[in-house]
Amino acid sequence: MSDARKPFPFREFEPKWQARWETEKTFRTPGPGDAGFDPSKPKYYVLDMFPYPSGSGLHVGHPEGYTATDIIGRYKRMQGFNVLHPMGYDSFGLPAEQYAIKTGQHPALTTAANIENFRRQLKALGFAYDWDREIATTDPQYVRWTQWIFLQLYNSYYCDQANQARPVTELEAKGWSRAQIDDVRLAYVAEAAVNWSPDLGTVLANEEVEEWRSKGHTVERRPLRQWMLRITKYSQRLIDELDSLQWPEGIKLLQKNWIGRSEGASVRFQISNFKSQIEVFTTRPDTLFGATYMVLAPEHPYVMSITTAEQQDSVVSYQLACASKSDMDRGDLNKDKSGVFTGAFAVNPVNHKPIPIWIADYVMMGYGTGAIMAVPAHDERDFEFAKRFGLPIVEVVSSHTGGTSTLLEAFCEPGIAINSGFLDGLPTAEAKAEMINWLESNSIGRRRVQYKLRDWLFSRQRYWGEPFPIVWKDGHHQAIPAAELPLLAPPLEDYKPSGTPEPLLSKAREWVELPDGSVRETNTMPQWAGSCWYYLRYCDPHNTERFISKAAEAYWSDDKPGMIDLYVGGTEHAVLHLLYARFWHKVLFDLGHVRTPEPFQRLVNQGLILGEDGQKMSKSRGNVVNPDDVVSEYGADALRLYEMFMGPLEQVKPWQMKGVEGVSRFLARVWRVVFEQDQTGTWQVSGKIKDVACTDTELRRVVHETIRKVGDDIEKLSFNTAISQMMICTNAFTQAEVVPLAEFIQFLTVLNPFAPHLSEEIHEGVAAVFNRQASLLSESTWPVYDPAALVRNEVELIIQVNGKLRERLMIAKDADEAAATAAALASAKVKDHTDSKTIRKIVYIQGKLLNIVAS
RNA sequence: GGCGGCUUGGCGGAAUUGGUAGACGCGCUCGACUCAAAAUCGAGUUCUAACGAGUGUGGGUUCGAGUCCCACAGCCGCUACCA
Numbered sequence: 026m027s028d029a030r031k032p033f034p035f036r037e038f039e040p041k042w043q044a045r046w047e048t049e050k051t052f053r054t055p056g057p058g059d060a061g062f063d064p065s066k067p068k069y070y071v072l073d074m075f076p077y078p079s080g081s082g083l084h085v086g087h088p089e090g091y092t093a094t095d096i097i098g099r100y101k102r103m104q105g106f107n108v109l110h111p112m113g114y115d116s117f118g119l120p121a122e123q124y125a126i127k128t129g130q131h132p133a134l135t136t137a138a139n140i141e142n143f144r145r146q147l148k149a150l151g152f153a154y155d156w157d158r159e160i161a162t163t164d165p166q167y168v169r170w171t172q173w174i175f176l177q178l179y180n181s182y183y184c185d186q187a188n189q190a191r192p193v194t195e196l197e198a199k200g201w202s203r204a205q206i207d208d209v210r211l212a213y214v215a216e217a218a219v220n221w222s223p224d225l226g227t228v229l230a231n232e233e234v235e236e237w238r239s240k241g242h243t244v245e246r247r248p249l250r251q252w253m254l255r256i257t258k259y260s261q262r263l264i265d266e267l268d269s270l271q272w273p274e275g276i277k278l279l280q281k282n283w284i285g286r287s288e289g290a291s292v293r294f295q296i297s298n299f300k301s302q303i304e305v306f307t308t309r310p311d312t313l314f315g316a317t318y319m320v321l322a323p324e325h326p327y328v329m330s331i332t333t334a335e336q337q338d339s340v341v342s343y344q345l346a347c348a349s350k351s352d353m354d355r356g357d358l359n360k361d362k363s364g365v366f367t368g369a370f371a372v373n374p375v376n377h378k379p380i381p382i383w384i385a386d387y388v389m390m391g392y393g394t395g396a397i398m399a400v401p402a403h404d405e406r407d408f409e410f411a412k413r414f415g416l417p418i419v420e421v422v423s424s425h426t427g428g429t430s431t432l433l434e435a436f437c438e439p440g441i442a443i444n445s446g447f448l449d450g451l452p453t454a455e456a457k458a459e460m461i462n463w464l465e466s467n468s469i470g471r472r473r474v475q476y477k478l479r480d481w482l483f484s485r486q487r488y489w490g491e492p493f494p495i496v497w498k499d500g501h502h503q504a505i506p507a508a509e510l511p512l513l514a515p516p517l518e519d520y521k522p523s524g525t526p527e528p529l530l531s532k533a534r535e536w537v538e539l540p541d542g543s544v545r546e547t548n549t550m551p552q553w554a555g556s557c558w559y560y561l562r563y564c565d566p567h568n569t570e571r572f573i574s575k576a577a578e579a580y581w582s583d584d585k586p587g588m589i590d591l592y593v594g595g596t597e598h599a600v601l602h603l604l605y606a607r608f609w610h611k612v613l614f615d616l617g618h619v620r621t622p623e624p625f626q627r628l629v630n631q632g633l634i635l636g637e638d639g640q641k642m643s644k645s646r647g648n649v650v651n652p653d654d655v656v657s658e659y660g661a662d663a664l665r666l667y668e669m670f671m672g673p674l675e676q677v678k679p680w681q682m683k684g685v686e687g688v689s690r691f692l693a694r695v696w697r698v699v700f701e702q703d704q705t706g707t708w709q710v711s712g713k714i715k716d717v718a719c720t721d722t723e724l725r726r727v728v729h730e731t732i733r734k735v736g737d738d739i740e741k742l743s744f745n746t747a748i749s750q751m752m753i754c755t756n757a758f759t760q761a762e763v764v765p766l767a768e769f770i771q772f773l774t775v776l777n778p779f780a781p782h783l784s785e786e787i788h789e790g791v792a793a794v795f796n797r798q799a800s801l802l803s804e805s806t807w808p809v810y811d812p813a814a815l816v817r818n819e820v821e822l823i824i825q826v827n828g829k830l831r832e833r834l835m836i837a838k839d840a841d842e843a844a845a846t847a848a849a850l851a852s853a854k855v856k857d858h859t860d861s862k863t864i865r866k867i868v869y870i871q872g873k874l875l876n877i878v879a880s
Numbered sequence: 881g882g883c884g885g886c887u888u889g890g891c892g893g894a895a896u897u898g899g900u901a902g903a904c905g906c907g908c909u910c911g912a913c914u915c916a917a918a919a920u921c922g923a924g925u926u927c928u929a930a931c932g933a934g935u936g937u938g939g940g941u942u943c944g945a946g947u948c949c950c951a952c953a954g955c956c957g958c959u960a961c962c963a
Contacts, residue, residue: 032919275884275885275958276884278883279959282884285962287962306962306963308962308963309963320963362961385961388961388962388963389962389963391962392962393962399963400963406961407963475962596957597958599958600958600959670892670905671892673893676886676893678893681892681906683891683905683907684892684905687892687904687906688905697920745892745893746893746894748904748905749893749904750903752904753904823900825943827944828899828944830900865943866943868899873899874900876943876944877943878944
């Protein structure tokens with residue numbers, strides 16, 4: 026379509042307004058210390074999850090959340106808030122490095138090019154960001170503070186008494202040894218079984234394994250020395266403090282389940298003929314009398330020492346078989362239980378019976394103690410295993426007293442204890458408590474709370490990430506001085522993985538080996554590191570003294586537990602980014618660097634946008650919609666408006682190009698309320714618009730209803746209904762003989778956050794004709810609606826007979842029941858349905874409905 | 881298997897505390913304008929000839945249920961032997 030055929034000239038005015046906002050810095054947000062900062066203004070911090078700048082550019086999912094936050098930000102700004110609405114790039118990541126492997130080009134170059142493309146696309150959508158606050162996690166000045174925060178973790182331990190992180194210098198003062206301190210740091214080194222991919226040349230998080238495997242990479246399990254972050258110390262706080270946040274309940278639940286708190290007991294079992302004991306965790310201490318065997322994880326450290334000579338071969342080969350499988354594979358085998366007897370026995374502490382010790386891969390080394398007591402009668406997995414290997418099944422809980430002769434399946438519900446000595450007759454809850462008392466008084470076990478959450482495996486062997494600010498000397502790690510930050514990775518000649526778990530950085534010998542004989546840590550941080558604190562940096566992005574100034578941190582926080590007023594992003598980050606960022610924030614809180622205990626007060630997840638075929642957008646399906654195409658065909662305002670009109674923000678919804686045409690048509694109607702084309706095809710301000718008082722009360726009512734509803738709907742993030750109200754308002758203007766200037770500008774103001782370019786352009790055109798001052802619409806204040814304008818004197822009253830609609834009557838708004846009833850009964854339609862009946866009851870809702878119950 | 885979400889016309893979706901089901905938009909039909917078309921404007925559009933029926937299915941509470949309660953089904957997402 027040529028520009029002349031466009032329903033309104035967005036190709037001319039959209040770039041024009043974008044340029045003006047940029048040169049005038051319209052959306053600059055002054056913070057403490059900045060020129061024009063007004064500390065008396067209330068703050069509003071609205072944040073998007075920043076994008077990973079991939080080579081393929083923005084997809085239509087990005088502008089969904091970004092437009093929502095943009096509308097909120099512009100709305101709050103019009104209401105007098107000092108709005109912080111920033112954007113940046115999560116620019117470390119494996120794809121840039123994969124591209125470097127293919128082309129030999131330094132990842133910094135591709136990243137810079139990708140960022141430039143993203144920035145161009147974002148600017149073309151007219152978002153009201155303060156571009157002076159733009160950040161990229163790969164920027165050396167950003168890396169500097171990411172590393173600095175890592176050192177805060179490294180130099181802290183978790184004080185269980187105070188229930189908070191404290192500097193390790195406290196421990197030094199108490200005379201703790203270096204080794205003792207290294208054991209309690211929040212960032213520590215440990216040997217861990219990890220997912221190692223030889224061809225990617227890095228370890229992967231559990232949740233990344235499937236993705237890369239499906240792309241044809243191999244992933245195996247092997248133990249490696251890794252950096253870990255002690256997030257588990259925060260398990261309880263991460264659960265409890267969710268309560269203070271306005272997050273979707275589903276996301277809270279997801280995090281709670283991920284942290285996975287369970288209550289029970291630890292119990293120690295004596296190994297026959299050995300000094301050692303095996304400790305297990307159980308949520309069912311009440312079933313201890315029914316524990317007929319034990320199972321150790323194949324990697325359990327005791328396995329080799331307790332295995333008998335006869336069982337040696339089968340145990341070793343089973344261990345080898347398990348070692349090659351990831352946790353995923355173990356899961357795939359699911360119900361098909363496997364395992365091997367070690368030949369050793371333990372003693373059940375309550376009845377002193379010997380019970381065999383097996384190893385099986387249904388027990389995980391990473392959870393609890395890596396060992397279980399098996400109670401086949403009351404646990405599905407144990408039951409299945411016992412059936413398979415012919416192990417004894419002893420029933421100790423019954424749904425009724427007496428028990429059954431043969432169990433067909435495990436009975437896992439609470440019941441009454443049987444065959445359990447001193448517990449007999451007790452209901453499960455009491456039996457648990459009684460058993461824990463017994464275990465504690467006999468020093469065999471104790472009450473225990475267990476979490477599924479594991480410490481965060483924080484190191485990667487890749488190149489394109491933050492290097493650890495750590496050097497090794499004489500076998501010990503130590504922090505490099507903060508003054509030496511940022512520590513940047515050296516350029517490499519090739520980024521190909523070596524096939525060994527040796528980090529890529531170790532190839533840069535000159536960088537690694539220091540003159541004093543110490544060597545640099547060669548692992549790098551995961552991509553999550555940068556996204557754990559970026560929201561803090563936005564508040565003070567150019568500070569060279571601190572990661573955020575005290576003043577900026579104070580100003581952008583308030584009394585609420587979470588710093589950010591509204592955070593919008595996809596559900597895919599429910600348990601990773603959102604958990605990691607909370608963890609880092611709490612560490613910074615404990616150390617006194619931030620004043621709120623939580624980062625994100627209110628969280629909203631935007632729903633996925635599907636392709637026109639109702640399937641997830643993907644290149645292979647060919648159903649991907651490119652925002653650039655939509656902008657060039659319909660304009661940025663149409664794209665923004667369509668994405669908001671599709672349906673509720675949080676809902677999954679399919680793309681419909683016809684829908685884009687629909688909102689484009691709406692924008693054209695708004696345009697034509699004011700402009701009409703003359704003979705030459707030039708748009709001229711229409712004579713319909715007049716600077717007169719509005720005498721059309723219905724038109725005025727619609728305008729004020731629109732001001733009211735759009736404001737309410739923005740607060741509720743119900744953008745689709747706000748737009749529908751603006752469509753109604755536009756239709757009213759279109760049909761009006763005269764368009765009163767003041768009312769129309771109120772409407773334009775309300776439209777501005779949604780369609781900023783079009784509304785500015787129309788506003789400018791109208792202002793020129795009426796000699797009004799041509800200030801930016803984006804800088805005007807949100808209109809106030811007049812409640813009196815909304816009032817209607819007569820309303821349509823719905824008349825029902827026995828709940829069925831029979832008549833509609835115009836009646837005074839405040840008519841009483843007698844008047845309404847009389848009017849209703851006078852209606853012929855009502856008479857038809859009541860004549861042969863007796864009226865039993867009248868239900869009257871003033872101004873709404875009258876229901877006649879008759880039989 | 882577990883957890884969570886969803887289910888309303890041909891389509892996307894709207895419906896305070898239970899109170900006119902289908903706002904608004906798409907599509908479609910008809911009309912106006914036009915030599916004609918596109919664009920635009922106007923009218924109509926849940927089903928049914930009508931009585932009536934109707935918010936995934938079956939029950940319940942209520943004067944009244946898309947909305948509340950119970951049971952079930954289907955789709956989508958996440959998670960996966962967590963002791």
